[in-house]
Amino acid sequence: MAILMLLMNKAMAGSFMPTQGTEISKQVDNLYGFLLVVSFISCVILIGGMIYFALKYKRKTANDKTAYITHDTRLEVLWSVIPLIIFLFVFGWGWVIYHDMRTMPKDALEINVSGKQWAWTVEYKNGVKSTEVVVPVNKDVKLVLSSEDVIHSFYIPSFRIKQDAVPGRYQAIWFKAEKLGEFHVFCTEYCGTSHSAMITKLKVVSQEDFDKWLVSESEIGTLPLAQRGAKYFQTRACASCHNVDNPAAKIGPTLYQRWGKEVANADGSKVAFDENHVRESIMLPQSQIAAGFPSPSPMPSFQGQLSESELAAIIEYIKGLN
């Protein structure tokens, strides 16, 4: 038993599973670790046995005598029943965890998540809308999934949970995050052109930070356009590549005192720095490369990730940088 436990721990270490963000993810990993050990033993028996027999009974002469064994009922029963028992055991174990995954907790924090080619919209009870999921730590959270167009699937590897978002119906998924931090959310149901870019973050924060965030987000809607733009400029990480208060370039060109001027592109063309230029640069960063910057541009496309009103706010903010 001790050896089995040791083996299981070893298997877990080598299982390459992502961080365990919830209690359920630990349970899944335990079961997976057990299966890895059993699978490994089975493969040693099958593959090891095969190699051993193949080498031991390698043909020596063309007239080798071989044993004439047609069957052995005892052996056959044995290797039917033992796998069956193992299969039923892991089936039952899986059932228990699966039941936990599928049983929604009462009094959970409910958040609506809607999929659309190719972004998630997260909507909180107080009306706050976000493209990322922000949740408090150590609290039951229930996500109600829906889709506006085709089937998507909401997958948090670190929580070991996944559920399809099917148009025309609601489906729920729940978790209780135990670790602070940021986790990946992938779309795992093929949904077209930018399926692989339909990635967002799940941020687990303290209850206090969560409450603060919720309030500040809900106030955003009432702020003047340019101030909202300033906020998005920070949260969308525009600020990490673009300067706004001096003319020096960072990873991308500066936006300081650019508005209304004529700017040069790498291909030699000149273009007016206006609403449409900014819009195109954000949505299709590869369409125009500013002079002196690498092609292809390292800037990600925000197509499908910014709403019209968010875009308008960012443009209004850039206008004010003169």
Next chain:
Amino acid sequence: MGHSSGKNYINEEPGLLSWFTSLDHKRIALLYFVSVMTFFLVGGIMALLLRLELFAPNTTANVGQVLKNGDIYNQVLTYHGAIMVFMVIIPGIPAILGNFFLPLQIGAKDVAFPRLNLASWYVFMLGACLAIGTFFSTKIDTGWTFYTPYSIRTGSAVVMMVVAAFIMGMSSILTGLNFIVTVHKLRAPGMSMFRMPLFTWAIYSTAILQVLATPILGITLLLLVMERTFGVGIFDPKLGGDPVLFQHFFWFYSHPAVYIMILPAMGVVSELITTYSKKTIFGYTAIAYSSIGIAAVSFFVWGHHMFVSGQSEIAGIIFSFLTMLVGVPTAIKMFNWLATLYKGSIEFTASMLYALGFLFLFAIGGVTGIMLAVTAIDVHFHDTYFVVAHFHYVMVGGTLMAIMGGFYHWFPKMFGKMYNETTAIISWVFIFVGFNVTFFPQFILGAKGMPRRYFDYIPEYEQLNKISTVGSWLIAVGFLFGLYTIIRGLTSGEKAPDNPWGSKTLEWQTSSPPIMHNFDHDPVVTAGPYEYK
């Protein structure tokens, strides 16, 4: 026993045209052989392109951008899947090796309906041409599964592709029907059901699946065509339809189809292992019955593709349970093959290496299949690279290995010439090693959470993707060696004896290559197929 007149099925009727009008099962098998291998080449090139694209994430400038954008990647992905499934792996063993050797193995002159057999090939080619034709239309990007509602919304070529799959399904049904009747009506005197070789048993079980399951696919695909052209509102949620219903219909065919792909491979492996161990098969009846058992249970496990699709918890549990039951006959076969090796006289020909490679890869494919059948674990692994790795281990590691092994095994009989064992073994080494280098890292990628059908990925997945891509090059080199071996064998191979491997089944009792009507005298069978005493 070289045939006295020197006539055989290859030279009996001259001219290229005679091949396209021939009703001989052996010639039709070769028609399938040439077509399927051509499609395999196309599907294989697609696979190499996909792996090249995934060599590096797109953020790395100048590498990892082989395919221009996500749309093109998705199209290549779809053609790779659809071609390999509908045009290579499903017809592969039954239509080529089955067509050629099922009548020979039961001592028949031909299949029951030779004309229908030729018609099946034409129907198959019609479907295949339509499928390839979509490439010159708007192209398809649905993945081979055509999930609704995406397949209702995307480019119009979907209708053409779906009709193509429907037509190829018809061909599959006709072939299956032909084989079932052949087995029941045309066995030689003394060839009782339980004296049939296990390859014939496997093709027979597969034929039952083809006849029973494929119509479901046909109906589903027609419904999809109606949905697209007339908007009948069965699958489209905008019209009140249920997109998940499509998944139920689709997998109700496509899960049995998985066994349409693997059962014939298991049959081939049984033949190879007995022949190259010079030993009777261990547990003949258990293997024969487990084929039928797998065929039967495989109709009731389709829901394991849908654990996270929104089917009820109880449905998930039931499908998980039934899937475990399918695991048992599969395990039985593995142990039977292993026991057959015990106290045998094992010869390491290329064919035997493919059979042993099959056991190796299928063991890994099998245990990971059990992992995926466990509901709680599948929730994490579903639609990740773990699944991609699993089904490649089963479909490529299993079926493709068996096709290759079976092909070398029967090559002397089919063409009357020997192939070069050394180059065949070199080819095997590259394919076997390359396969593991390509697909084993994908298990780890899946465990780490990388979703499948991704054109691009986050940087932490880069290392494993690189290894996987390098593996795909090794596989390509392996197949080039294989192609060389085949061409050299055909052009300048030594003349093959009638029974070069000392095999006991009936097809080795006639000349190599066989005469048009297979046997000089109608064979009379007095013993089982594996009497290595």
